[in-house]
Amino acid sequence: MKRFELVKNDHRTHARLGLLTTAHGQVRTPVFMPVGTRGAVKGITPAHLAQTGSSIILANTYHMLIRPGVEVVEALGGLHALMNWNGPILTDSGGFQVFSLSTLNRIGQDGVEFASHIDGARLYIDATVATVAQNRLGADIIMCFDECTPYPCEPKRLAEAVERTIRWAGQCKEAHRNPSQLLFGIVQGGLDLNLRRDCAEKLIAMDFDGYALGGLSVGESHDQMIETVNFTAPLLPADKARYLMGVGMPADIVAAVRAGIDMFDCVLPTRNGRNAFAFTASGPIRLRNSAFLKDTSPVEAGCPCYCCQHFSKGTIRHFFNVGEMLGPILLSLHNICYYQRLMHDIRQRIEDGTFADWSAEFIANYKEKSTSYVEGIEQ
């Protein structure tokens, strides 16, 4: 069975349409995957999630290992039952926590020793542990255990991380016991293009079901990230899915699709939604701002989501102002709906051949509207 079918290549960019087949259904790419780290996409019921056009969602191995643990997930009927999601699920291996919880772990040659961020309990994760856990959780796509590096990063550290990531990838491949689950390798290397190429070549030789780009959107600028994606994506096999992990802002996604990326995940729509930040076609808005006090219009005119169909900006501002949980819930829902509409537009544009101009204009517009986005984070 073919796991990834290339449906169409855009003529003027590296963008492509694809169809990813998993044990729980097919996914049209380019795709955005909402993040449900601990088994739930924060604030959104699976029914509402499906209504946004989401076809595949994420969960996180590290967090599910900490609580409730693999055995409990199994006892509850597996990840799909726990999440009440019958579509495809992808689990991240915990490699991102090597980065995000760097103050709570110690990286060794063979694995990573975590001190639980909940109670300090020791949790050792290596390639085998991560792979076996993901086999048992039962996700449709599982990720190799990798070392996500920070930005900036010492060249020596970066090279060591790439070396470990490659070695661990081989161990993941070896430990992988369930062929109905797709296993993706992860290309690391920071902004070092030679390391990226090296890592990609070695992973490709191991023949994974798909390839991810990791270690990006960790503090570098949009342009730095896209430069790295532009260089690395074409190195990957055309007949396998390409996944840019953790990305990103709408313009990041559009730019990466231009480079030939098929899959994305990001916490921005839900996290920013909880923090009163709404993505809209005419740029981001912050619903806590007093400008919306008596605004009777929806967050985004024409948006079909439940939030925009039934609530005004003024009402949502009120919910945030008084701390009602409905505010975060509604904006999370809207933001995911926005992201899925964006992905739909992207696929449609590739389909009808108007993606190149449209995407260039989209990126230019978005850059203009978001200052922090252009500047990146100075370190």
Add this chain to the structure above:
RNA sequence: GGGUAGAUGCCCGAGUGGCUAAAGGGGAUGGACUGUAAAUCCAUUGGCUAACGCCUACGGUGGUUCGAAUCCACCUCUGCCCA
């Protein structure tokens, strides 16, 4: 009428002679967030100014002092207790 406690910036509230335009909350305003330790975090919040700085401020009026939100006198108002 007698006694007693108090009056601080938008609000609550610390501060009992100089380090005070005044702690800490709250509220308000703005910002950040990229494979989620985040329904979180950060900044600003008397006036004028680009800034140095100047002015006005701790119930009121006077006073003591080189210097007062802080000490003294009187006044005004508020809470509580007793008649």
